[in-house]
Amino acid sequence: xxxxxxxxxxxxxxxxxxxxxxxxxxxxxxxxxxxxxxxxxxxxxxxxxxxxxxxxxxxxxxxxxxxxxxxxxxxxxxxxxxxxxxxxxxxxxxxxxxxxxxxxxxxxxxxxxxxxxxxxxxxxxxxxxxxxxxxxxxxxxxxxxxxxxxxxxxxxxxxxxxxxxxxxxxxxxxxxxxxxxxxxxxxxxxxxxxxxxxxxxxxxxxxxxxxxxxxxxxxxxxxxxxxxxxxxxxxxxxxxxxxxxxxxxxxxxxxxxxxxxxxxxxxxxxxxxxxxxxxxxxxxxxxxxxxxxxxxxxxxxxxxxxxxxxxxxxxxxxxxxxxxxxxxxxxxxxxxxxxxxxxxxx
Amino acid sequence: xxxxxxxxxxxxxxxxxxxxxxxxxxxxxxxxxxxxxxxxxxxxxxxxxxxxxxxxxxxxxxxxxxxxxxxxxxxxxxxxxxxxxxxxxxxxxxxxxxxxxxxxxxxxxxxxxxxxxxxxxxxxxxxxxxxxxxxxxxxxxxxxxxxxxxxxxxxxxxxxxxxxxxxxxxxxxxxxxxxxxxxxxxxxxxxxxxxxxxxxxxxxxxxxxxxxxxxxxxxxxxxxxxxxxxxxxxxxxxxxxxxxxxxxxxxxxxxxxxxxxxxxxxxxxxxxxxxxxxxxxxxxxxxxxxxxxxxxxxxxxxxxxxxxxxxxxxxxxxxxxxxxxxxxxxxxxxxxxxxxxxxxxxxxxxxxxxxxxxxxxxxxxxxxxxxxxxxxxxxxxxxxxxxxxxxxxxxxxxxxxxxxxxxxxxxxxxxxxxxxxxxxxxxxxxxxxxxxxxxxxxxxxxxxxxxxxxxxxxxxxxxxxxxxxxxxxxxxxxxxxxxxxxxxxxxxxxxxxxxxxxxxxxxxxxxxxxxxxxxxxxxxxxxxxxxxxxxxxxxxxxxxxxxxxxxxxxxxxxxxxxxxxxxxxxxxxxxxxxxxxxxxxxxxxxxxxxxxxxxxxxxxxxxxxxxxxxxxxxx
Numbered sequence: 001x002x003x004x005x006x007x008x009x010x011x012x013x014x015x016x017x018x019x020x021x022x023x024x025x026x027x028x029x030x031x032x033x034x035x036x037x038x039x040x041x042x043x044x045x046x047x048x049x050x051x052x053x054x055x056x057x058x059x060x061x062x063x064x065x066x067x068x069x070x071x072x073x074x075x076x077x078x079x080x081x082x083x084x085x086x087x088x089x090x091x092x093x094x095x096x097x098x099x100x101x102x103x104x105x106x107x108x109x110x111x112x113x114x115x116x117x118x119x120x121x122x123x124x125x126x127x128x129x130x131x132x133x134x135x136x137x138x139x140x141x142x143x144x145x146x147x148x149x150x151x152x153x154x155x156x157x158x159x160x161x162x163x164x165x166x167x168x169x170x171x172x173x174x175x176x177x178x179x180x181x182x183x184x185x186x187x188x189x190x191x192x193x194x195x196x197x198x199x200x201x202x203x204x205x206x207x208x209x210x211x212x213x214x215x216x217x218x219x220x221x222x223x224x225x226x227x228x229x230x231x232x233x234x235x236x237x238x239x240x241x242x243x244x245x246x247x248x249x250x251x252x253x254x255x256x257x258x259x260x261x262x263x264x265x266x267x268x269x270x271x272x273x274x275x276x277x278x279x280x281x282x283x284x285x286x287x288x289x290x291x292x293x294x295x296x297x298x299x300x301x302x303x304x305x306x307x308x309x310x311x312x313x314x315x316x317x318x319x320x321x322x323x324x325x326x327x328x329x330x331x332x333x334x335x336x337x338x339x340x341x342x343x344x345x346x
Numbered sequence: 347x348x349x350x351x352x353x354x355x356x357x358x359x360x361x362x363x364x365x366x367x368x369x370x371x372x373x374x375x376x377x378x379x380x381x382x383x384x385x386x387x388x389x390x391x392x393x394x395x396x397x398x399x400x401x402x403x404x405x406x407x408x409x410x411x412x413x414x415x416x417x418x419x420x421x422x423x424x425x426x427x428x429x430x431x432x433x434x435x436x437x438x439x440x441x442x443x444x445x446x447x448x449x450x451x452x453x454x455x456x457x458x459x460x461x462x463x464x465x466x467x468x469x470x471x472x473x474x475x476x477x478x479x480x481x482x483x484x485x486x487x488x489x490x491x492x493x494x495x496x497x498x499x500x501x502x503x504x505x506x507x508x509x510x511x512x513x514x515x516x517x518x519x520x521x522x523x524x525x526x527x528x529x530x531x532x533x534x535x536x537x538x539x540x541x542x543x544x545x546x547x548x549x550x551x552x553x554x555x556x557x558x559x560x561x562x563x564x565x566x567x568x569x570x571x572x573x574x575x576x577x578x579x580x581x582x583x584x585x586x587x588x589x590x591x592x593x594x595x596x597x598x599x600x601x602x603x604x605x606x607x608x609x610x611x612x613x614x615x616x617x618x619x620x621x622x623x624x625x626x627x628x629x630x631x632x633x634x635x636x637x638x639x640x641x642x643x644x645x646x647x648x649x650x651x652x653x654x655x656x657x658x659x660x661x662x663x664x665x666x667x668x669x670x671x672x673x674x675x676x677x678x679x680x681x682x683x684x685x686x687x688x689x690x691x692x693x694x695x696x697x698x699x700x701x702x703x704x705x706x707x708x709x710x711x712x713x714x715x716x717x718x719x720x721x722x723x724x725x726x727x728x729x730x731x732x733x734x735x736x737x738x739x740x741x742x743x744x745x746x747x748x749x750x751x752x753x754x755x756x757x758x759x760x761x762x763x764x765x766x767x768x769x770x771x772x773x774x775x776x777x778x779x780x781x782x783x784x785x786x787x788x789x790x791x792x793x794x795x796x797x798x799x800x801x802x803x804x805x806x807x808x809x810x811x812x813x814x815x816x817x818x819x820x821x822x823x824x825x826x827x828x829x830x831x832x833x834x835x836x837x838x839x840x841x842x843x844x845x846x847x848x849x850x851x852x853x854x855x856x857x858x859x860x861x862x863x864x865x866x867x868x869x870x871x872x873x874x875x876x877x878x879x880x881x882x883x884x885x886x887x888x889x890x891x892x893x894x895x896x897x898x899x900x901x902x903x904x905x906x907x908x909x910x911x912x913x914x915x916x917x918x919x920x921x922x923x924x925x926x927x928x929x930x931x932x933x934x935x936x937x938x939x940x941x942x943x944x945x946x947x948x949x950x951x952x953x954x955x956x957x958x959x960x961x962x963x964x965x
Contacts, residue, residue, distance in 0.1 A: 018818065020830065052810045054654075057821075065818050065831065070810035072657060072684070073820025074650070075676050081647040085654020085662060086810070088613050088638055093658075093810055111650075114643040312638060316611050320636025323606045325773035331635065332599055333770045336535070337589045338391055340581070 011042040016051075018068040024059060029180035029206035033127060034066055036186045037096075044194045046094045053096045054083045056103035059134050059208075060127040063098040077108025080115035083122045084308075091313040094194070096123045101142040102132050105161045109141075116170035119198035121307040125190075126163055126203050127180075131212035149211075164286035164300060167201040168279050173305040174200035175282060177297050180207060181220045185231070185297055198305025205295070219295045230289065232298030237269040240294075248288065254280075256288045274302045356574045363422035364577055365430035366525060368518075369447045370439030371408055372401055372415040375518035379437075380417025382522055382539055384765055386531035387421045388590035391579030394421040395877060396592075397429035397950065398763045402620070402704045409471040414446045423578040427877035427884075429764060431952045435528070437521050439463060439494075441472035448478075453486040456571075458524060460494035460517065490570050494520050501560035507549040508556075516557035523561020529575050533562065584769060591768040593735040593761035593874075597691065598628035600736035602635050603771075604743035605661050608779035613655035614663045615640040615648040620703045621759045622667045622693040645670035649677030649690070656687045657819075659783060659809035661743060665691035667759075668710050669700065671717070678752050679718040682845065684819045685797075685805050687746035687753075691739065694758040696948045705948025706760035708873050709924035714754040715902055715931065721842045723849045725749075726902040728756040730876035733768035735761060738899055744779045745852055749804055756901070758923070760950045761874040783807050787814030796829040803848035854900040856907045862892035866916040867963050870940075872898040872928055875921060875951045882956025891964055901928070909936040917963050919943060921951055 016038045024030045041051070051069035055061040057076035064071030070093075074082045079097045086095055097115075104112045104126045115122065131149065132138040138151035142163065146155040167175045174196040178186040186204065193200035205216045218228045230240045230248065238248035239261055247264040251257045256270060274282070282301035289295050323331075366383070368376045377398055387394050397418040406413030420430030435456045438444040440463040451457070464477055478484055479491060495513075498520045502508040519540070526533060536558060544551035565571055591599075605612035614637060616626045630639045638660075642648035648664045656662035666674060671692045681688040694710045696702035714726045725745050729738035735757060742753040784806035787794055796817040797805050808815040817829060825832035826840055860883070871879045876897045883895045894915065898905070905911075912918050912932065918940045920929045926942030933940050943959045945951050 020818075047813075049813050049816050050811050055820075064820065067818075068816055070816055071818040071820075073818065073822060075680050075821065078646060078650045078677065081642070081650025081677075082654035082657065084640070084647070085613060085615065085651035085656075086658045088615075088640055088651060089611060089655040089658035089660035089662075090811065110643055111647055114647065309638075313611075316633065316636040316638050318636075319634055320605065320609070320611050323635055328603060328606050328773040329770075331602065332773070333587065334589050334591075336385065336389065337587050337770060338389065339587050340391070340583055340585050 011045065011047065013038045013042060015048050016041045016068050018066050020065045022066050023062065025210050027207075027209035028059070029129065029208070030059060030063070030127065032180045032183070033125070033186070033204055033206060034063065036183060037190060038067070040187050040190045040194070043191060044094070050092060051094045051096070052086060053098060054079045054086065055098045056100070056108060057134070058100040058103045058132070060098050060100040060103065077103050077106070078111060079103070080108065080111035080120070080122070080124070084115060084118070084120050087121055088309060089313065095121070096125065098125045098127070101126065101128045101130060101140045101163070105141040105163060105166065113166070113170040116167055116172045116199050116201060118308040119171070119173055119305050121198055123193045123196075123200045124202065126201070127206040128163055128203050129206045129208040129212055130160070130215050131208050133208045133211050137211035162286055162290065163203045165283060168283050168286055168301060172201045172301065173198045173303050174299070175286075175301040176201070176299040177203045177205070177295070179205045179216060179219050179297060182297065189299065192299050192302065196302065196305065198307040218293055219297070228289075228294050230294055230296040232272050232274070232285070232296050232300060234272055234274055234299075237266065237271050239269060254284070256284045258289070258292060258294055274299045277303055356572055358574045358576055360576050360578070362424060362577070363420065363426060364435070364529065364575060365418065365420045365433045366435045366437070366529070367416055367418040367433035367447060368437045368521065368525075369414060369416040369443035370518070371442065372403070372406055372413045373408060374415070374439045375515070376415045376417050376439070379518040379522040380419060382536050383525060383531065384419055384590060385539065386526060386533075386535045387419065388767060389532050389535045390577075392421040392577055393424065393426050393580040393583055393767055394419060394590075394765070395426060395429040396420075396765045397760070400704055402702070409440060409442055409468050411442045411446050411472060414443050416443070416447065421577055422580060424580050425582050427880035428953050429950070431954045435525065437525060439517065439521065441469050441474055441478070444478060445472045445474065448484070451487060454488065456488040456490065457484060458490045458492060458521070460521070461491040462493050462495040492524065492564065492570070497560055497564060498557050501556045502553050505549060505553045505556050508553040512550060512553050513557075516554050519554050519557040520561035520564075523558040523563075524565045527562045527565030527574070528571060529577065533558075583767070586769040588767045589770050590765050591732055592763055592765040593729065593732040593757055594624040594628055594763070596732050596768060597729070597735040597739045597757065597762070598625055598632075600739035601629065601661075601663055601689075601743065602632060602637060603736070603773070603776060604740050604779060605636065606773070607776050608661060608743070608747055608781055610659065610661040610747065610781055612637045612663065613640065613652060613660045614638070614665070615642050615651035615655070616665050617642050617645045617648045617670060619645070619667045619670050621695060621762050622665045622670070622691065624762060625665045625691065625693070645673035646677065649674035653677050653681050653686065653688050656681070657684070657810070659781070659807070661689070661747065662687065663689040663691065663743075665693065667693050667695050667703070668697040671710055671713060675718050678724070678754070679720065679722050680821050681752035682718070682722040682724055683821050685750040685845070686807070687750055689739070689742050689746050689753055689755065691755045691757060693762050694756060702948045704759065706758045706874070706950060707923045707946070707948065708756070708758055708875070709927065710756065711901065711924065711927040712930075714756055721846065723846050723902065724751055725753045725849055725852050725900070726756065727753065727899055728873040728901055729761055730873060730897055730899065732761060732764055732766045734899070736768070736771065740776065744777060747779055747781050749802070749848060749852060750807055751849060756873060758874050764874075781807060783809055784812065784815055786812050789814070795827045797824055798827045799844065799848070802851055803844055850903050852903055854903055854905050857896050857898070857905040857911045859894060859896050859911060861894040862887065865892040865894040867960065868894045868896060868912065868915040868918045869956070869960060870896045870898065870918060870920050871922060872901060875923065878951035878953050878956050879921065881953030882960060885953060885957040886960045886964075889961075891960075893960055898928075904935065909938070912936050912938040912940070917941065919959060919963055921945065921956055921959060923951060
């Protein structure tokens with residue numbers, strides 16, 4: 001799509017706020033995400049009528065109603081298909097998908113994988129609260145093993161899906177993670193996603209205060225967050241924690257591991273580079289902290305993209321505009337015709 | 347069938363119509379031979395209809411009856427309606443092809459066999475204990491034994507570089523040459539095709555030309571066939587420019603025409619499935635006409651992509667066959683709720699489940715009409731002959747665009763593969779299609795109401811990017827006019843009624859009735875059975891009986907006068923390739939005792955059975 005913004009100058013957050021009453025539960029992380037998205041939209045500089053939010057089903061699915069842009073609240077898991085059709089026909093829109101962990105990774109898993117491997121020019125925001133909220137509290141594909149829910153009274157038997165690992169394996173050219181309550185970090189990631197020409201995948205850790213409260217408190221609560229967040233900044237060594245007392249190094253097996261900062265000299269600490277073409281680096285980051293509760297936040301991967309069908313929309317529109325009746329007549333007749341009768345009375 | 351004149355060794359017999367069937371192993375190239383014979387027949391100016399028939403397996407075990415593939419063509423000096431019931435000439439390339447097809451022949455039919463393919467091993471594979479060429483089994487028929495294998499090998503000896511494998515592959519063109527000679531088909535059409543198709547490999551090209559010529563020469567010189575048959579060009583068809591087309595070609599062109607005439611780019615999204623995939627194959631190379639095809643990750647995505655394209659302001663189309671229609675139901679339901687255009691083509695095949703993927707059926711009708719949760723009515727149209735696939739899909743696109751609704755178009759495997767002469771439509775004669783997008787609004791204008799209806803009950807199509815029309819749509823029930831989320835029961839009831847009324851208001855012409863004075867029996871049908879019904883009724887009339895016939899394109903909404911029409915007759919008979927699905931609808935709708943003639947054998951209805959069914963009702 002065209003990423004050139006028209007001069008707008010006066011866009012504000014209010015231009016992106018619809019008049020619909022938001023109906024998420026009090027304290028839901030979705031409010032913070034909505035505010036962040038509405039907040040960065042003026043920075044992105046695309047007028048609201050050229051923005052479309054396509055959502056699936058679930059609490060996150062309601063997002064499209066609250067943005068004063070174009071929007072479609074579609075079918076469970078199918079938002080990527082609708083968005084793909086939208087960009088198959090239009091190259092002048094900024095298209096965003098808002099989805100949840102059940103929507104994107106369970107019922108819509110196939111579409112997510114294919115939108116990413118095609119590199120469809122859309123931004124995919126996956127609100128991960130590790131639970132089914134709108135259906136009132138069943139285990140989701142990202143619920144941890146052993147999780148007790150209404151549908152798993154003896155604890156979930158299943159290993160959770162790792163959203164970023166899935167996206168990177170599917171060929172995502174942009175993959176990032178943010179936390180609902182980290183206003184600045186979330187805004188940075190959203191802006192970076194908006195600038196990416198191809199499919200941009202963003203996992204947003206989102207608290208569900210009713211059915212899975214505290215699932216991410218270790219990265220949301222101030223005191224805890226400093227211990228668990230691993231900020232990913234390009235070209236910066238991965239030191240984090242209180243006064244940088246933790247560091248990420250590459251182990252002998254090629255995987256990343258977290259060690260006390262004092263044990264790692266500068267040469268051994270991994271320097272973050274999201275532009276490495278080989279997805280192995282980003283994949284290793286997606287695994288980092290899975291067992292320890294540490295959470296890398298920021299852009300894991302941002303590599304050059306050749307968006308799906310780039311240039312085709314304009315090319316096909318131009319082609320169509322040249323087909324006149326005479327050409328259509330020739331097309332319909334094909335190479336071999338014969339004539340019956342000589343006149344109206346024949 | 348009267349005049350017999352002599353020309354060289356062979357007498358020439360004039361026939362009004364002829365049915366030829368090419369049959370062989372699925373690797374023998376019978377579809378190709380049949381298609382080329384069809385081209386030549388079209389060029390001769392005959393009316394024609396074809397019936398390809400092949401197994402689901404790409405290569406079923408060679409030489410077995412399971413692997414037999416055939417292509418039947420019916421051609422005539424007059425207007426004909428079906429691919430014919432029983433062949434006058436059967437070409438059988440191996441024992442299995444003979445075994446499968448002989449039971450369908452009538453006494454006196456001609457059988458042309460490759461006698462060298464009747465080896466002991468091949469006979470065993472086909473289930474013959476003795477060689478039917480020698481044991482008298484074929485006495486009721488005119489048997490022509492041709493040593494095709496060695497004749498083709500000999501013909502290719504003069505082609506430098508030709509291999510024995512190539513000789514084996516060229517046997518179908520030899521057989522084609524024999525039959526082309528028998529019916530005096532113009533060779534230039536076939537030779538030109540060979541030259542173009544094999545332009546890249548001169549050895550293959552020359553080999554195939556040699557095999558075809560050898561077949562023709564064999565007919566001319568061998569004296570094994572002593573009567574040549576002439577079928578004069580058809581003259582009783584409406585004047586105009588004609589081409590040959592199967593249903594797939596006509597339907598693909600209909601979509602392109604709808605795109606051109608509406609000015610909406612065509613976005614066609616599909617997932618590979620037999621037999622609907624051919625539409626994707628025909629549209630994928632149409633970039634020059636602005637067509638964008640997307641091979642989706644699954645049937646669900648194919649429907650979603652088409653709907654997303656419609657939302658964007660394009661002509662979104664998806665096509666599938668039975669199992670895929672199951673999966674598209676949720677996207678179709680969303681399109682009903684969003685009130686956006688969407689064309690869904692279902693090329694029906696025998697179900698349920700995988701069923702018989704290469705055999706035809708009309709058994710998805712009730713699913714098309716009712717197969718969605720909630721109250722989700724939509725227009726359903728069915729094409730009745732290959733050329734009609736163009737008109738039907740064009741009308742479906744027009745309805746979808748102008749009424750903002752999904753439309754299901756029913757075709758079937760028989761229609762999609764069957765070819766017939768098609769009077770080429772003129773672009774200028776096609777009905778205009780007006781997308782009438784909602785125009786931009788100024789900030790001072792009153793607020794945009796995305797669900798405000800016009801006098802046809804149609805809402806605005808406000809495409810993303812339009813200043814002043816920002817709005818949200820979705821699957822949740824909407825407040826009338828504003829489109830805001832609404833869980834108000836009374837509003838829901840009004841919206842259900844409004845959506846239904848909009849669809850019910852689609853313009854449908856009155857029932858086209860082919861009525862004899864005094865007829866008290868009506869034969870009514872829909873879809874691809876039209877040809878069989880026309881031919882069956884014609885036969886009954888030739889016996890001196892009065893009978894009426896009607897054929898429906900619009901299955902929802904039905905023609906406004908249909909109830910009155912049905913009630914006019916003492917007896918209404920409805921033959922269909924299902925267990926009586928449309929009959930059930932008509933009974934429910936009009937309280938008329940519609941009688942079903944069901945065909946569930948995976949084949950098209952035949953003229954003879956329609957004739958029998960009508961005669962039983964008359965008796």
